[in-house]
Amino acid sequence: MGERVAQQPxxxxxxxxxxxxxxxxxxxxxxxxxxxAIAYVDPGNFGxxxxxxxxxxxxxxxxxxxxxxxxxxxxxxxxxxxxxxxxSLAEHSSDRFPGVGRLLLWAQAELVVIMTDLAEVVGGAxxxxxxxxxxxxxxxxxxxxxxxxxxxLKVRGRSHFDSVVxxxxxxxxxxLLWQVLVADVDRVALLRSVVPGPLDSSAAxxxxxxxxxxxxxxxxxxxxxxxRGHDDGSEASHAERLRSGRRTVRSVVIAMTIAGAANxxxxxxxxxxxxxxxxxxxxxxxxxxxxxxxxxxxxxxVALLASGLASTLVGVQTGDVVMQGFxxxxxxxxxxxxxxxxxxxxxxxxxxxxxxALVWSQVVLSFALPGTLVPLLLFTRDRRIMGVLxxxxxxTAVAVLITAVIVGLCAYLVATAF
Numbered sequence: 001m002g003e004r005v006a007q008q009p010x011x012x013x014x015x016x017x018x019x020x021x022x023x024x025x026x027x028x029x030x031x032x033x034x035x036x037a038i039a040y041v042d043p044g045n046f047g048x049x050x051x052x053x054x055x056x057x058x059x060x061x062x063x064x065x066x067x068x069x070x071x072x073x074x075x076x077x078x079x080x081x082x083x084x085x086x087x088s089l090a091e092h093s094s095d096r097f098p099g100v101g102r103l104l105l106w107a108q109a110e111l112v113v114i115m116t117d118l119a120e121v122v123g124g125a126x127x128x129x130x131x132x133x134x135x136x137x138x139x140x141x142x143x144x145x146x147x148x149x150x151x152x153l154k155v156r157g158r159s160h161f162d163s164v165v166x167x168x169x170x171x172x173x174x175x176l177l178w179q180v181l182v183a184d185v186d187r188v189a190l191l192r193s194v195v196p197g198p199l200d201s202s203a204a205x206x207x208x209x210x211x212x213x214x215x216x217x218x219x220x221x222x223x224x225x226x227x228r229g230h231d232d233g234s235e236a237s238h239a240e241r242l243r244s245g246r247r248t249v250r251s252v253v254i255a256m257t258i259a260g261a262a263n264x265x266x267x268x269x270x271x272x273x274x275x276x277x278x279x280x281x282x283x284x285x286x287x288x289x290x291x292x293x294x295x296x297x298x299x300x301x302v303a304l305l306a307s308g309l310a311s312t313l314v315g316v317q318t319g320d321v322v323m324q325g326f327x328x329x330x331x332x333x334x335x336x337x338x339x340x341x342x343x344x345x346x347x348x349x350x351x352x353x354x355x356x357a358l359v360w361s362q363v364v365l366s367f368a369l370p371g372t373l374v375p376l377l378l379f380t381r382d383r384r385i386m387g388v389l390x391x392x393x394x395x396t397a398v399a400v401l402i403t404a405v406i407v408g409l410c411a412y413l414v415a416t417a418f
Contacts, residue, residue, distance in 0.1 A: 039219035040259035043123015047358025053270025067214035068260030090325020124308025175303030212366030
């Protein structure tokens with residue numbers, strides 16, 4: 001992903017990250033990438049990947065691999081947009097598309113935040129039910145209150161955002177890798193599943209959900225803001241900015257590889273469960289308890305709870321980024337958070353099966369992706385914005401191909417539905 005050389009002020013790698021809860025230490029590019037990786041192992045991923053493995057075995061592993069590789073390219077673009085310009089994707093979108101365009105993109109971004117909140121709260125509620133027998137609605141309220149407490153601490157400047165999220169990420173990854181170690185994995189079938197195959201209507205729905213769960217649009221807003229630098233007007237900056245670009249590539253590859261391994265682990269252990277186990281998180285938990293022991297089942301529930309709490313933290317930040325980027329008038333943070341969480345509580349109150357709610361939330365995210373990807377491509381190929389980090393033609397071509405495949409999958413799902 002080599003980038004063209006053009007004059008541009010320097011981004012100071014020692015500068016604090018702006019607009020989020022903490023500061024970015026060394027290496028400056030790795031921490032934002034790992035924080036963004038939380039979006040790729042949120043409860044929506046648990047729901048759609050466990051369902052995929054339970055219903056279709058290893059068949060959809062190739063979709064997870066494609067989505068993870070796509071996420072590497074797209075997160076790289078989001079990170080360097082913030083590095084090069086000092087502005088988030090939402091801020092650029094608001095500036096470039098005023099009037100009706102801004103309102104439409106804002107509405108799309110808020111829908112993404114709501115669907116993400118739905119996955120976070122529902123996933124956390126399922127985990128609390130599995131671990132403590134707590135009713136779903138009570139668990140959802142607890143997770144929502146947790147996000148409000150985090151937001152209140154952040155407003156008062158007492159949030160240790162980075163450290164808490166990274167610890168939760170370690171818990172998630174460790175727990176999921178343990179599931180694979182105790183599972184009876186068919187290695188030959190797993191290797192064969194990397195090759196793309198045909199999709200029936202059920203598999204198409206889950207494939208679109210996997211893409212939405214893995215190439216999450218809200219993570220692009222978050223990563224662009226978490227990577228923001230500032231310009232000091234220096235002329236001697238080309239080499240340093242190119243080094244920062246290379247560090248960003250390495251950081252994104254590391255973070256997305258970790259997230260990809262976690263997602264494949266979800267599919268693999270679900271595929272290894274008995275065919276009578278069913279396709280929901282709760283039935284997977286019960287099957288694990290019966291076949292691999294209570295410790296394995298508890299670790300799955302702990303991973304799900306850590307995922308819900310960690311992604312809630314990232315969701316709080318993303319809501320701020322979207323509102324600050326698109327909003328013209330400030331809204332009280334606590335009120336904004338409540339407005340995002342209420343639809344989730346309504347859905348649970350209506351009795352919707354929680355794993356189905358998770359899967360459909362990720363499908364909605366997949367359909368919303370083009371509204372985020374297209375502006376990101378336009379900005380990162382613009383030399384006036386990106387300077388030395390402007391996209392190479394090959395980088396843009398790969399990103400366009402990824403966008404086309406995602407749009408094609410969504411269109412295929414619509415076609416199979418009718």
